[in-house]
Amino acid sequence: MKKLIFAYFSDCSDPKDLLLAASIRKFGGSLSDYPIWVLIPKREENVANEMKNLFLLLNVDLIPFSTEDELKFPFITYVLAAANAEALAKEKTELLAWLGSNTIIFNEPKHFLLDNDKNLGYRPVHHTNIGSFYDEPIDPFWDLVYQKCNISKEQIFPMKTHVDHNKLRPYFNAGCLIIRPEKGLLQSWWNTYKELHNEKCIKDYYNKNYIYAIFIHQVILSGVILSTMERSELFELPFDYNYPLNLYYNCPFVYRAKDVNKLITVRYEDLGDLKKILIQDPLKSWLISQIDNFFLKTLSSAEKIKFGNVPLVYPVPIILAGAFFNNKPNFETLGDVGIMGIKPPLVYISSGQDHYTNQGILEHGTFSINFPTTQLLTKTDYCGVVSGKDVDKSQLFNVFYGELETAPMIRECPVNLECKVIKEFSIQHRQIFIAEIVQAYVSEDYVIKNEEGLGIADMVKLDPIIYALDNNYYKIGESIGTGYQESQKFKQD
Numbered sequence: 001m002k003k004l005i006f007a008y009f010s011d012c013s014d015p016k017d018l019l020l021a022a023s024i025r026k027f028g029g030s031l032s033d034y035p036i037w038v039l040i041p042k043r044e045e046n047v048a049n050e051m052k053n054l055f056l057l058l059n060v061d062l063i064p065f066s067t068e069d070e071l072k073f074p075f076i077t078y079v080l081a082a083a084n085a086e087a088l089a090k091e092k093t094e095l096l097a098w099l100g101s102n103t104i105i106f107n108e109p110k111h112f113l114l115d116n117d118k119n120l121g122y123r124p125v126h127h128t129n130i131g132s133f134y135d136e137p138i139d140p141f142w143d144l145v146y147q148k149c150n151i152s153k154e155q156i157f158p159m160k161t162h163v164d165h166n167k168l169r170p171y172f173n174a175g176c177l178i179i180r181p182e183k184g185l186l187q188s189w190w191n192t193y194k195e196l197h198n199e200k201c202i203k204d205y206y207n208k209n210y211i212y213a214i215f216i217h218q219v220i221l222s223g224v225i226l227s228t229m230e231r232s233e234l235f236e237l238p239f240d241y242n243y244p245l246n247l248y249y250n251c252p253f254v255y256r257a258k259d260v261n262k263l264i265t266v267r268y269e270d271l272g273d274l275k276k277i278l279i280q281d282p283l284k285s286w287l288i289s290q291i292d293n294f295f296l297k298t299l300s301s302a303e304k305i306k307f308g309n310v311p312l313v314y315p316v317p318i319i320l321a322g323a324f325f326n327n328k329p330n331f332e333t334l335g336d337v338g339i340m341g342i343k344p345p346l347v348y349i350s351s352g353q354d355h356y357t358n359q360g361i362l363e364h365g366t367f368s369i370n371f372p373t374t375q376l377l378t379k380t381d382y383c384g385v386v387s388g389k390d391v392d393k394s395q396l397f398n399v400f401y402g403e404l405e406t407a408p409m410i411r412e413c414p415v416n417l418e419c420k421v422i423k424e425f426s427i428q429h430r431q432i433f434i435a436e437i438v439q440a441y442v443s444e445d446y447v448i449k450n451e452e453g454l455g456i457a458d459m460v461k462l463d464p465i466i467y468a469l470d471n472n473y474y475k476i477g478e479s480i481g482t483g484y485q486e487s488q489k490f491k492q493d
């Protein structure tokens with residue numbers, strides 16, 4: 001008989017699910033070698049993918065379970081998986097830690113090893129949601145669930161939510177339950193949930209507000225716990241268990257975890273949550289390396305889907321091309337721009353034949369390339385949706401001219417390239433201009449002067465607008481290495 005088994009649900013489609021198992025092995029302390037079960041719906045069982053291999057490398061037992069008919073209701077497969085895990089765990093382990101797959105263990109969760117007189121370790125829900133305030137008369141929804149679960153007033157006690165610290169009637173979080181399998185709590189949860197979620201009186205609530213459908217699994221869990229256990233059997237895990245990192249900044253400062261690294265188990269919504277929070281090394285480096293490792297490995301085994309003949313080149317730098325026409329400067333937004341060579345310094349732009357800018361370029365054989373910062377996003381987008389034919393765009397920016405005198409450049413853009421056309425040709429409705437750079441201009445704030453001469457500020461400071469074929473603009477992230485140097489870390493077997 002084992003002391004404790006960790007178990008969670010995964011359909012093996014998202015590499016994030018590997019983090020929990022990996023973190024148990026790495027940070028679980030004396031519990032790090034305990035068995036880990038991952039419950040997979042049977043229909044996914046035959047999908048051979050790299051994720052399963054990675055689970056096996058972490059010494060995880062993959063446990064397929066039958067999902068009966070097509071189950072389409074929020075969290076229904078999750079509750080069924082929990083009941084299956086519990087059924088299998090009977091006589092194999094004293095305790096089962098049923099966790100949400102978006103859990104990460106940061107430190108040894110020693111309180112998972114419940115005292116002998118406790119039959120359930122739990123945390124309250126993260127925030128109030130559809131919870132019922134303890135000091136207010138019970139609302140009809142909770143009253144209904146209490147009636148269905150035969151709960152009397154005497155069984156109700158106050159519980160404080162994790163983030164907003166409101167005093168609610170018992171409302172248990174379903175993503176961190178330490179149970180004794182022989183008690184059959186998760187099976188009762190499944191039975192009650194299967195029956196109740198379909199009842200008309202309950203369905204009336206979903207029809208009014210879908211939030212009831214999303215959270216009813218936790219309401220029913222709360223009903224089942226109260227109806228099957230005495231309060232003395234319950235153990236509220238400390239505040240640093242099941243800590244919601246995704247709500248870190250929603251939590252009033254006084255209640256917020258002061259040292260994230262000291263938390264025991266955490267929950268997150270997406271990997272971005274982990275980046276936003278002040279996690280320190282060694283945990284930080286470990287998380288980054290795990291995420292890279294899992295994602296690269298799983299991506300390398302993913303099936304390729306034909307996407308059609310789309311020029312999926314990304315990211316796309318967004319520039320403002322400037323030209324002089326009808327005695328005024330004009331600017332158009334372009335993504336189709338690039339370097340053709342360094343020596344000689346050649347660039348190209350591709351601009352629709354009927355664009356107003358083209359006429360200026362053709363007349364003078366000159367144009368400019370200006371790199372707007374994200375501060376200039378609205379004006380930049382504007383230059384891409386209106387034409388100089390209809391709207392005067394000459395007053396939008398502070399303009400200056402260089403040696404060519406006919407290539408208007410934008411002072412607000414940190415970098416400007418003054419270009420002289422050396423070749424022009426048309427392809428279908430586009431005109432391609434190949435040009436030599438006559439001069440590059442960089443605003444003083446972005447120039448670094450050192451012994452080796454002039455340098456340019458990093459991309460984060462330059463803050464260019466990036467575009468992609470999903471029609472979204474993006475901002476630059478952080479530097480991840482040095483050009484022509486990173487290869488030194490590459491070791492081939």
Ligand SMILES: Cc1cc2nc3c(=O)[nH]c(=O)nc-3n(C[C@H](O)[C@H](O)[C@H](O)COP(=O)(O)O)c2cc1C
Nearest residue numbers: 332333334335336351352355356357384386387388
């Ligand atoms: C994000 C974005 C990218 C664009 N990229 C290009 C491009 O690469 N080539 C092009 O011909 N037009 C592009 N356009 C459209 C032109 O900027 C738009 O037709 C503009 O109104 C032309 O202005 P003009 O007639 O004053 O020259 C883009 C527009 C946006 C918003």
